[in-house]
Amino acid sequence: MTGFGVEVRDLTARYGTTTALDAVSFTLRPGVITGLLGRNGSGKTTALSILAAFRRRTSGTVLVDGEDPWENERVLAGTCLVRESGDVANDQKLKETLEFLGDRRPLFSRELADTLMDRFELDPLSRPDRLSRGKRSAFGVVVGLASRTPLTLLDEVHLGMDAPSRYAFYDALLADWVEHPRTIVLSSHLIGEIERLLEDVVVLDRGTVLTMSDAETLRSGGITVTGPAEAVEAFVAGRDVVARQRLGRTAQATLVGTRADDASRARQTGLELGPVALQDLFVHLTDRPAGATTEESR
Amino acid sequence: MSIDTARLPSRSSVRGTATWLLWMNLYLAAWAWGMAIVVVTGALVVINQVGEVNNSVMAFARQGAIWFPFSVLIAITAAYLPVHIAAGLTRRSLALGSLLAAGGLALVYGVVFALLLVVERAVFDAFGWQWRIVEGLSPDSADVATLFVSSTLLFLVAYVSGLLVGMSYQRLGGWWGTLALPLTAGPILLVSALLAQDAGPFSTSVWFGGDQPLLVGSAVTLLIAGLMAVAFDRLTRGASVPNRTS
Numbered sequence: 365m366t367g368f369g370v371e372v373r374d375l376t377a378r379y380g381t382t383t384a385l386d387a388v389s390f391t392l393r394p395g396v397i398t399g400l401l402g403r404n405g406s407g408k409t410t411a412l413s414i415l416a417a418f419r420r421r422t423s424g425t426v427l428v429d430g431e432d433p434w435e436n437e438r439v440l441a442g443t444c445l446v447r448e449s450g451d452v453a454n455d456q457k458l459k460e461t462l463e464f465l466g467d468r469r470p471l472f473s474r475e476l477a478d479t480l481m482d483r484f485e486l487d488p489l490s491r492p493d494r495l496s497r498g499k500r501s502a503f504g505v506v507v508g509l510a511s512r513t514p515l516t517l518l519d520e521v522h523l524g525m526d527a528p529s530r531y532a533f534y535d536a537l538l539a540d541w542v543e544h545p546r547t548i549v550l551s552s553h554l555i556g557e558i559e560r561l562l563e564d565v566v567v568l569d570r571g572t573v574l575t576m577s578d579a580e581t582l583r584s585g586g587i588t589v590t591g592p593a594e595a596v597e598a599f600v601a602g603r604d605v606v607a608r609q610r611l612g613r614t615a616q617a618t619l620v621g622t623r624a625d626d627a628s629r630a631r632q633t634g635l636e637l638g639p640v641a642l643q644d645l646f647v648h649l650t651d652r653p654a655g656a657t658t659e660e661s662r
Numbered sequence: 663m664s665i666d667t668a669r670l671p672s673r674s675s676v677r678g679t680a681t682w683l684l685w686m687n688l689y690l691a692a693w694a695w696g697m698a699i700v701v702v703t704g705a706l707v708v709i710n711q712v713g714e715v716n717n718s719v720m721a722f723a724r725q726g727a728i729w730f731p732f733s734v735l736i737a738i739t740a741a742y743l744p745v746h747i748a749a750g751l752t753r754r755s756l757a758l759g760s761l762l763a764a765g766g767l768a769l770v771y772g773v774v775f776a777l778l779l780v781v782e783r784a785v786f787d788a789f790g791w792q793w794r795i796v797e798g799l800s801p802d803s804a805d806v807a808t809l810f811v812s813s814t815l816l817f818l819v820a821y822v823s824g825l826l827v828g829m830s831y832q833r834l835g836g837w838w839g840t841l842a843l844p845l846t847a848g849p850i851l852l853v854s855a856l857l858a859q860d861a862g863p864f865s866t867s868v869w870f871g872g873d874q875p876l877l878v879g880s881a882v883t884l885l886i887a888g889l890m891a892v893a894f895d896r897l898t899r900g901a902s903v904p905n906r907t908s
Binding site for chain 2: 409413416417418419420435436437440441442443444445446447451452453454464465467468469511513
């Protein structure tokens with residue numbers, strides 16, 4: 365086994381009269397990078413907060429590595445949640461925070477932390493409250509990866525980071541995960557950027573699980589069709605199209621749902637079939653009718 | 663290499679938390695006492711120039727030694743909870759570590775306060791000034807040993823109160839946190855009066871009987887500190903980490 369597995373059954377979390385999670389059930393396979401996707405207010409942060417024992421659940425069962433994480437010294441020592449705002453002492457130098465974590469996190473790698481500090485151009489003598497949002501996020505990444513916890517939960521840690529920094533983060537995450545496999549949950553709105561990292565996907569919507577699957581199975585639930593615009597339109601006629609792109613005479617359409625004769629029809633009409641982008645599927649799955657309301661903060 | 667299981671923290675998280683919080687507060691204490699020495703010295707020079715020095719000035723620093731760490735501990739309780747939990751530590755270790763740090767801090771403040779009183783009395787003697795304590799919350803005849811015991815106990819209640827006030831606001835919110843102040847911060851005033859022995863508003867000899875007012879006051883103070891510590895522990899163990907925005 366590598367990393368902590370997670371089992372969540374009928375998890376409900378309420379803030380006053382607001383239900384953030386409504387009888388949610390899902391599992392996270394140990395040693396796998398899972399994407400936790402959902403629109404604003406879908407309950408992602410609440411779910412991650414409960415897994416890391418940042419807050420109590422209202423009802424339901426949460427097992428991390430087979431045990432309830434609440435006040436569980438072993439499970440907490442092996443779980444790291446990094447939220448977008450970071451949870452480090454704002455008035456301490458970054459190097460002091462790394463020393464603090466090195467003393468407390470059993471698997472903390474100071475070597476990896478220093479490498480990442482250099483890569484993200486973070487000054488160890490600086491303080492979090494004097495960093496830009498992007499740099500603060502980068503420091504959150506340093507903390508999350510260097511802690512090397514068996515369950516690492518990264519909640520929108522990339523916010524404010526520029527594109528080169530984000531891609532450096534993705535590369536660092538993948539490289540360290542290959543060398544030190546562990547369970548990682550990535551919550552992000554930048555699905556197009558992270559989908560190459562994801563093996564499993566859990567999609568939350570309005571406090572419920574919309575879908576839970578490995579990414580390949582999810583992607584195989586749809587196809588992209590590329591070719592001459594007229595042929596593409598004929599191919600997709602009457603089907604569930606979730607995205608369209610057109611460049612001159614060439615068009616691409618993303619379909620949800622497949623048919624047995626798709627491949628033969630595509631060959632006959634000179635069209636190319638490809639995998640569907642998670643981003644398009646996500647938009648389709650979480651699309652709401654006009655006028656539907658969402659709760660912005662869960 | 664793979665990560666098979668999480669290991670427990672390599673050292674006691676209670677001790678680590680207490681040590682970290684204590685060092686952070688001792689750093690601030692060094693500044694606070696340094697400033698107190700400067701202010702007291704300046705005050706003595708001025709008083710000597712315009713009148714007659716016949717009271718301990720350092721004795722008034724006790725108020726600062728009560729309320730400054732009290733305020734710091736309120737702020738630390740609010741700010742440190744997310745840091746502690748995010749570092750993979752339990753609320754239990756936070757509660758016990760904070761209480762140990764508060765106890766250690768009270769002892770340090772008590773010792774420093776007593777030592778400075780001794781030094782001040784030596785200075786008074788050297789200049790031929792009369793040294794006595796007239797700050798309204800100590801018996802006129804109080805010696806340094808009595809002041810050490812009563813001050814340390816008072817500091818202990820004040821610092822546990824700081825933790826409790828901070829956690830009350832964290833758990834109960836602004837309105838209920840404020841309404842709870844008579845219970846969470848009120849004991850500081852109660853214990854101040856109690857430890858003033860028969861010089862304060864409570865005559866411990868009359869209220870509790872006996873001829874050992876310090877002993878009675880100390881016992882009641884420790885009981886109050888214990889109850890506050892239990893309340894802080896209970897509140898901390900159920901605390902959620904609040905959402906923060908950057």
